[in-house]
Amino acid sequence: GGPPGEIRALIDYEEIDALVRAIDTAGKASEAVTKLTHFEVRYRTRGDFEVMVFKQLSDNAIAAAIEGGFFDRSRLYLTLDELIRLRWMLVQAKEKLDESKN
Numbered sequence: 793g794g795p796p797g798e799i800r801a802l803i804d805y806e807e808i809d810a811l812v813r814a815i816d817t818a819g820k821a822s823e824a825v826t827k828l829t830h831f832e833v834r835y836r837t838r839g840d841f842e843v844m845v846f847k848q849l850s851d852n853a854i855a856a857a858i859e860g861g862f863f864d865r866s867r868l869y870l871t872l873d874e875l876i877r878l879r880w881m882l883v884q885a886k887e888k889l890d891e892s893k894n
Contacts (some may be wrong), residue, residue, distance in 0.1 A: 801860025802839035808886045815879040818845040
């Protein structure tokens, strides 16, 4: 356990590259890739960390969210810029893990 309200999710090392590619793909979601008025793109790891990009019903803006947790799942809404920063952090973490192997 951690501090109250802390959300934890596990991402296996082997899944990092696929997760980064999924974030890249989801980040490109827009009206240009579908004729549907509303859409949602999701990717979930084996450890139940989930990334979503969707068109909001209220203002038609494109937004993102991440979701995780083992027993009590929690969702954190992000801007697309914040999702891209999360992607960058995942890439940096993988690079550090790769360095520690050598």
